[in-house]
Amino acid sequence: MSNKTLLTIIGIALLVALPFFVKSPYYMHLIVTIAIFSIVTLGLDVVFGYTGEVSIGHSALFGIGAYTAGILAMKLGIGFWPSLVFAPVIAALFGLLLALPALRVTGPYLAMVTLAFGTIVQILINEMTDLGPWLDHFNLTEGPLGIKLVKPLFIDLRGTVPLFDMPILRLKEVEFYFVATGILLLAILVINRLVASHIGRAFEALRDSPIASDCMGVSVYKYKVVAFVTSAAFAGLAGALFAYSEQYIAPNTFGFDLSILFLLAVTMGGRKSRLGPVLGAAIVVYLPNLLADINLFRIIAGLIAVIALVSGAASLLRDRSAVRGVAIPVVLCLALFALSISLTTITDYKLAIYGVMILFVVYYLPDGIVGALKKAISTVKPEWVRTNVRIEATGGAGDAFVAPTSSAVSGSTLLDVKQALMQFGGLRALDKVDLDVKAGTIHGLIGPNGSGKSTMMNVLTGIYVPTGGEVLLQGENLAGKKSPEIAARGVARTFQNVQLFGELTLIENVLVGLHHTYKAGFFQVALKTPLANANEQGARQRAASILSFVGLAELANEEARNLPYGKQRLLEIGRALALDPKLLLLDEPAAGLTAPDIKELVQIVRKIRDHGITVILIEHHMDVVMSICDTVTVLDFGQKIAEGKPASVQANPRVIEAYLGGAAAAAV
Amino acid sequence: MQYLPQLIASGISIGMIYAVVAFGYQLTFATSKTLNFGQGEALALGGLTGWSVTTWLIAHGIGVGVAYLLMIPIVLIFGMLQGAVVERLGVRQAIKTKSEAGWIMATIALGIIFKNLAENIWGRDALKFPSPLPEAALTFGSVRIQPMEIAIVIGALAMMLAVELFNRRSIFGKAVVATANDRDAAGLMGINTGLVIAFSYALSSMAAAFAGVLVAPITTAGVSSAAVLGLKAFAVAIIGGLSSGLGVIVGGLILGITETMTGYFISTGYKDVPGLVLLLLVLSFKPSGLFGKATIKKV
Known part of the structure; x- marks a missing residue:
């Protein structure tokens, strides 16, 4: 058995055991949300990391998935499992629509397209409360009021195994956890296979040189569409899970801020990896808790300041001329600590802190946490780290x-x-x-x-x-x-x-x-x-x-x-x-x-x-x-x-x- | 149909606002092929700063009209500084490392920071801006127009004209044009292209801040709709062509009028939709804009 399979088995065993150790319903819910966000960020990484396009519209695709589940449940009485099929399909169709302009444009233009798409979707969700006289004034989305759903109980396990003798609310949460993490593992498996295949190589090829891709018979347009549709399907799938996990969805959730959060998660965690987006999702989901507790925030800011000082001093010892490059981040980290001491409440500054984090990541962690770790390890043990799949094949x-x-x-x-x-x-x-x-x-x-x-x-x-x-x-x-x-x-x-x-x-x-x-x-x-x-x-x-x-x-x-x-x-x-x-x-x-x-x-x-x-x-x-x-x-x-x-x-x-x-x- | 002239008249003034902000996009795109994704926030910040200065002056016994005129140069300077900050923190490094995702994310992040700070300074609710001109509408036949709407059209045209004249006539303007044509060649001719890019950002935010104080008296000042406004102005920049000088005026008018029409004939809830849909359509079918020239790719 290789090390990798062993690690996978240990990881899955930990995930299976987790809900029996985490008794707090609040943290249980947080973990489920991390799993759901991870599915979105893994999907976003296909577009952002592999094809290199910035999408600021993923919250809309996520919202489309959530609303598909919500509308199916509320208007048609269709439940959880079918919605897991419908939500990604509908979101993928919208992804196809979103990819249409990608035929002609890339980079900032495409970023603006995704932003416009996200805004339109949010307006439509808000406004489609009356589809007009032709459709009998059908109220599709309930507008700003939002849609309520009920978290399903999959199998009533109470009284079967002593381990599952728990209150019904907790049982629902635990079962939902298993479903959500199961889907997350599946998503990781599929994306792993996809990016290692000829399709994944096509994504990277069109990022590095679109003209050469086209001339190698790899149609840039076709594979951009494939990337967007795949990514949208994962966002939609996660949206359906999110709707049932929250039991309530409203249009405001799926706005610009959430798209930025997804992007932050992928960049901060590390592009072009499976661990990175999951890590990033965990950070952005947990972040509001950190920001809600000013004392905890002060401790973290203090730790960051200490780390910055130490690493700054270390790099100065190595290279005396690096003063200018080192000074700015160190001063920024110290300023963050000073700010955390002076503020009495922090929730009002949440968005500004996200903004500062994005800036920090763009400047000092361009390859994300996973990328930085890989770099650090490769200076000690280069053979442990590889960024590309090693292909052993021989031929004369x-x-x-x-x-x-x-x-x-x-x-x-x-x-x-x-x-x-x-x-x-x-x-x-x-x-x-x-x-x-x-x-x-x-x-x-x-x-x-x-x-x-x-x-x-x-x-x-x-x-x-x-x-x-x-x-x-x-x-x-x-x-x-x-x-x-x-x-x-x-x-x-x-x-x-x-x-x-x-x-x-x-x-x-x-x-x-x-x-x-x-x-x-x-x-x-x-x-x-x-x-x-x-x-x-x-x-x-x-x-x-x-x-x-x-x-x-x-x-x-x-x-x-x-x-x-x-x-x-x-x-x-x-x-x-x-x-x-x-x-x-x-x-x-x-x-x-x-x-x-x-x-x-x-x-x-x-x-x-x-x-x-x-x-x-x-x-x-x-x-x-x-x-x-x-x-x-x-x-x-x-x-x-x-x-x-x-x-x-x-x-x-x-x-x-x-x-x-x-x-x-x-x-x- | 008797409302049509009225809808067009109202659409023109808002269209000119879009045109000024779109003009700002063109300025930075020309010199550096980058855009400030926080352009809407630059407009909102201009409006809010203008509100603070104007109300402070009024509180010190200065008349509304004079206060408004005194405020404008202060806001213009503020806009330039804000633009310079965006360039320094968001764009300079990314241009050096040629990281497209880098400047896109950094300018978005700066937009969020500015928005959040503004919310903490001025509050989340929109502020009523004291109008320097009488608010009673003038009547032309069946069309009613506020004096401020006329001022917007004049102010917007004057701003764009001033920048264009500067670029065409002054030696520094020639440096801007040279950088826009070929950044590397301009650099080799001794032009400090970094400074030119910073300057174009300052001008771009200045234009947006000016648009902010122009529009605030007839709407309000506030950051809540900043992002959508920036996006719609981008639609105008695209319709007009990111590299085609005054195409933005036509683009602005098209969007402004479409919007008032949508608000009247469909629902005000949908009034942002046509601009965004137009953006998607133009980028899908004619990305060089209705007035721009297609570029030839070099291999």
């Missing part, structure tokens, strides 16, 4: 390629660009360019800076929609198709300024490229079906093979952002190969590489071609272009000025003029 370089399924006969036309026109305002970045790329060749695309080479790449991969012309891949027009659709048709690329998924490991980067090999969906991942396992095993093997092909096998579990530049370029090629492309576009792969690295690169590109993959190569290193390309096309100011065998292009006077200017050409 020879297995990097699958047998080509492409029907393209070597020498026939694979890509036929006809009269491609790309206009930005008055500028023609591509001016009616024709390109005929034969299958199984390496086709060079050269030209001075600003001649339209990268624009051509972007047109070919759907990042730009051409203003005119056709892009035919084996006869099918790609113009107007979105990047993920083009990727699915077998066009892969690398980027001029490297676009790796920085926080993912090397092997995970390649696994994102292998996304198309996964057939298992969300529920199969959650249930860990044999298909899901087989997909994952197969993909890992393949990813390991690809890494050995590009010579990065021993670095498989390093984070991509820690790689040196040259290796990052190789990793990008590996990731692109994972797409099993018919056509591979390499955008300046040798830029910034050292001479030995370039030699290695040339070998790799040749091998790729030998496996039947057609390559388009943009490159400024002429020796590379001239030695490996079968055909070369030269662009200048968006127009094709020459095409042919490398040697003939090199001798073409127009090409020389484009590179060296008119006078130089005349001198030759």
